[in-house]
Amino acid sequence: MVSRINQVTFDCRDGYAQSLFWAEVTGYIEHPDEPNAPEHEENYISADGRRPGLLFINVPEGKEVKNRLHLDLSPEDRTRDEEVERLIALGATLVDDHRKPDGTGWATMADPEGNEFCVERSDKERETTP
Template sequence: MFVNPVRHITFDAHEPFALATFWAEVTGYAVDPSEKDDDEVLISPPEPGAPAILFIRVADDKTVKNRVHLDIQPAAGTRDETVARLLEAGATVYEDHRTDGGLGWVTMRDPEGNEFCVERSAGERGLPTS
């Protein structure tokens, strides 16, 4: 069987370095400060084999909902703590799907308007965390 691994997940961006810095905060990936003025900025995963995230400068604006988005599962802490941290980092809440019983997720937007979801952590879902 032939497997084609995902090498990069690519975002169009007005300010690639600023958006890469935001997503480095979200994911724990590393951003190279020497790429600050580049038209393409790559953030690298901490584990080998995971796809990198690439930000490419474009002039056009985002105008419609993303057809593909990332679902973020907190590695540490809770969904709500992660939402609060990402709000401080520059994200906004787009749609709140949390329930009174503690289930659900939060759809957020990064500083350039790209949607992503923050789910409950493995621990909140009763799954092993290691």
């Protein structure tokens, strides 16, 4: 027997705002029969409005330490560097830059509440650089 991943859950100060940010990042949508709202304690998005996806739960405390788990993103229709710039425009911050002159590496970023995630090269970039 095995377990399936039902969702990845983020503790947040503002789960609704986080769901909007991550929907822009991933292209995920809310469940059509259960729309998200600012007054909800939980807000959910996924690729098809169902599971697995990302769940954002309101909690009273803020983030204080580095994540022990994070998402690694790979852009589908742009380069890693273009994606980093797009995410900064959406409200993310660059935390640590591990990009190398030869095109390898990644960028460590944080969402508007400080949750770290990484942006790696696209599949196309992986095909053209070692």
